Amino acid sequence: MATTDLRTGSLERHGLSDEQLRDMFRNMLLQRQLDNRGFQLNRQGKVPFALGSEGHEALQAGAAMAFNRGRDILAPYYRDLGLCLGIGLSPFEILLSIFARAEDHNGGRQFPNHYSSKAAGLMSFSSILAAHLPHAVGAAFAIAYRGETGRAVLATCGDGTTSEGEWHESMNFAAVHKLPFVMLVENNEWAISTPLEKQMAQPEIWKRAAGYGMPGRRFNGFNPIETYAAVMEAMDRARAGEGPTLVEGTCYRYLAHSTDDNDLTYRTREAVQERRKDDPVPAFEAVLIEHGIVSPEDVAAMRKDILRETNEATDAAEALPYPEPTDLYKHVYEGAWEPWQS
Amino acid sequence: MATTDLRTGSLERHGLSDEQLRDMFRNMLLQRQLDNRGFQLNRQGKVPFALGSEGHEALQAGAAMAFNRGRDILAPYYRDLGLCLGIGLSPFEILLSIFARAEDHNGGRQFPNHYSSKAAGLMSFSSILAAHLPHAVGAAFAIAYRGETGRAVLATCGDGTTSEGEWHESMNFAAVHKLPFVMLVENNEWAISTPLEKQMAQPEIWKRAAGYGMPGRRFNGFNPIETYAAVMEAMDRARAGEGPTLVEGTCYRYLAHSTDDNDLTYRTREAVQERRKDDPVPAFEAVLIEHGIVSPEDVAAMRKDILRETNEATDAAEALPYPEPTDLYKHVYEGAWEPWQS
């Protein structure tokens, strides 16, 4: 497969239109802006927690482009801001989550970044790593069961999460039943402070696919187009009823794990800086400019627009109320019966 | 690797002496006799449960020969009669387990076939499939931690058990820490009524090894010498500190899963009969006779001896008492404090 090389500036579009390329790029810029906003609000003491996806922008923008809105299902994890934006969540919805407002899909119950939206086909997930993967497989089963071809489930997780038993069980079941399921691993080389080599002896996660009897491949997750091509190919296989695929995107976690983490305890600033050379956001910008898909002015306008949109979403979300204290008691079960009422 | 071919009668000894070959064969005959005894006692109404290993004799006799008594550790599962005999358990100990006598290592608490013997290096395990594998890995860690080279842990499980999450987690950790650990999968093509193709999409379990970054190989588990060679090679790697190996032995489950199962509900008598053609016990007998390692008279004497030994063990075990009712309250914790006493 010919690939866009972000270093040399060559461009293989894989059928993506100028508009789609611009959309991907805009997603990447928006991710960074919203990440930034979360950290800002945290520093301002307005929210107790933030977690960013810097380094995952290209991977997520590319993967989102392979998702068919209104048809496919996404089972993401907490580092999937860009993926969730890319399948249709709005900055306002992201800010609702950051501020834990009553209108948030989770009603302010979960940490930010734990997006959920039935309308968008985004499955609710908890903080318990890998626990969402059997759900994704079950959803894929439901799709296949009803004979709904042309639909697939895209599930994601980090490199560290592949160590969990539920990762294995999910992969195996999806393979046995040839389900419309794509397992996308976002390999950023870290699990909080634990580097890849302590997580696994063999660092190419995609190679596990053969053991399950499904195709596997790896792609450069710093390249949104290559990402799109790899994920699209896997999704198309799944949608055609040809079964699951394991795709692994390599990327890097530029920030600490979250605002609760200090990554200088386990890696040096220099090591991270070194990897910043590959930062997908400026690299993709340069390629798009070189090929005349955006102009520097376009980019400036985009940034401005994104900042405005983010500001508006921040103000709108912040102005909304928290859930009521008594909302604590809702939605334990359906209907009236709830044990503490008696 | 040159291999003994049980069909043509060719013999590659892999360094095994005549005596060792005879020991392996005796183990196979003894397995069958003891299996038989369990079922007999069940039919006589003397014990409520029996479970046999027919089809696994060669695999287990061969693997046991690769175990260094007094040094290695075995973490087996319930279908490992021959392996446990081969590492030193006596027919009397087996019968104690069948009869659930007080003197049984488990004090009659567990089902038969759940052998345990600290003296023999045989780790206690429960009926919960795959739960013993992390224990085996932990034991391997302890060995490596203390710098005890020349020791390894041999863990076993059935094909179906490889689907459990704990199987995956154990493999992965053993690989990361390069532990002296050998995972021996006894692939008999069935998990109770569930055939291999419903358990996994890709039936060659050994191929999963590459994904974990460890060597894997498959061998014919109907051939005790090939089994020995494969397991010994893996154990030697482990003992030399070179890390874990996944070895898969192919065999077949000739009997129903246990006395609680009726396999005619899910497979035909004819299908099983067809596979009986490969029965490793007569096949190995024929090879040994052909090569003059045993005579037909030797075999007859062995059988007689084994029957006598089994009868004596049966009588001796049966004559012993059950645990006392009050033994129920022992060994919940060490020492005197036990909550129901207060």
Added chain:
Amino acid sequence: MAVVSSANSTVMNNVEAVRATLYEAMKNDERTVILGEDVGARGNVFLITKDFVAEFGERRVIDTPIAEASIVGIAVGMAMEGLRPIAEIQFADFIYPSFNQIVGEAAKIRYRSNGEYTCPLVIRTPYGGGVRGALSHSVSIEALFYHVPGLKIVAPSFPDDVKGLLNAAIDDPDPVLFLEHKKTYRLIKGEVPDGHYTIPLGKANVRKAGTRLTVVSYGLYLHWALEAAERLQEEDVSVEVIDLRSIRPMDKTAILNSVEKTRKLLIVHEDNKFGGIGAEISAMVAEEALFSLDAPIRRLCGPDVPSMGYALPLEEEFMSSPAEMADAMRAMVKF
């Protein structure tokens, strides 16, 4: 309680009642699928789904790999996406690997998504002892789960309740853990109304009315408690026996009403005592009806050991008996 849509009934044991109910659910709703180990060709190890796969096909009766976390987890995903899965854990002892999916996930999906996603899932599993199941095929698990908000737990004892409660569990929009005492599977027979009916989750049933003592139980021990109560009846001592049926939600009202009347409470269960279901029942009464009591609340429960054993004396010592229960009742009545 039971809403009977036909005047006719059939005598069944508990296995047959589970089987018949599952069969109807499969017939009536295409969204229903059954998944678990050996539920297909084998028809489950107790033959509960015998012949189902022939009739409904492998897509609806799924022999899963041996992987309990994903049996439940995949069922959760099915439920979130519109199916009505009925997952089976072959023996209750093997539910532990799926604890995360039940407690961390299924029970919290409605809550954590603020009602956007739901998890209409039934998890069936045979539990309990007295069947020579040894250390790993005898366990009671209800107390490991009854503390979990978001989950419902049912433990019927009679075939008619099995059907009505299983129907209710299947219809329920939330996850239900459905516990079947395996010793009662073939032992307990009874009339089961034909046709579809449900028994509401959370309602206990006074199986024997009485005046001098309230006994609350469920599972196998409920039958033994009834037997013991009959013995006392022959001695002209009137004991009320409540079949709890649902463990969560628990029918506080029924228990309190009965205790107000009899002024004495004995709780009987096979599961270990410390932290068992009896603890909550007792605490509930000590909180709300303390001064109605004429005697200390007693719990007659399994001993606090990890399990009964395979050897007969170790099983018999663990298990109670109608005679022991009758003695406990007599002592309470005399108090």
Added chain:
Amino acid sequence: MAVVSSANSTVMNNVEAVRATLYEAMKNDERTVILGEDVGARGNVFLITKDFVAEFGERRVIDTPIAEASIVGIAVGMAMEGLRPIAEIQFADFIYPSFNQIVGEAAKIRYRSNGEYTCPLVIRTPYGGGVRGALSHSVSIEALFYHVPGLKIVAPSFPDDVKGLLNAAIDDPDPVLFLEHKKTYRLIKGEVPDGHYTIPLGKANVRKAGTRLTVVSYGLYLHWALEAAERLQEEDVSVEVIDLRSIRPMDKTAILNSVEKTRKLLIVHEDNKFGGIGAEISAMVAEEALFSLDAPIRRLCGPDVPSMGYALPLEEEFMSSPAEMADAMRAMVKF
């Protein structure tokens, strides 16, 4: 209670007490290893094992893969083969995947092997709310495990108890679940005796003597209960506050002695009420001291919802307060 080998002591918070105790254990016994997620270079997410890996090496301070079932399971194997592992679950919410290894395995190894194998294992984990931990970093887990024979559970609240009980847990020949309330980590400071000492598992501690009401608590709420009791003291109402410390074994004697004296019992815990620790405490008293009671036993507990929420009102509504506890105490005393 504490056996102090030196007259000196040091002021520490709970994090420092855990850290100092682990450090000594690593120093004193080569068989001790620590394993868990991010316990190495990161030194645990609360910095409890900070710098340990530099001193003791990667073989003894093991950054595991993210796989809780095997974190515990591998520790079990280590313990069976002579090491003294201390396993960490990063947050109590993530202990669910290891439930099988704790309940099905660790707690049963001595029992199932008739005493031949043992499992001297400590599992440490931070639990509890009030730290904006949202749905998945706030849970209390003690009631999911306290029903399990073969397991011990400790939940200290003060730094001196943290040290003495953690030492006892490490020395214990059986598996111990060691629960650390994360809100108390830095909040609670106190004198900790220098040198090695242990506090026996299973012994409660009367942290404040009193006459009119017995309050039993543990964890963060113990501190709030003490605060509330001090307020009542200022109103000249004498309340006795028992720090449970060990959940299993539970110090029945201490509770019964106190209740015999005060004749009233209030149980206070953060965890949900239904089936919580308070249920067993109440049931124990209702069984053995019913007629000593001058008031119904009350439980002031977390509401029966799956979790507190991330939004502040959802956390505050879940959590109790010293003021609410004081009100409950006043109501009981007045009763």
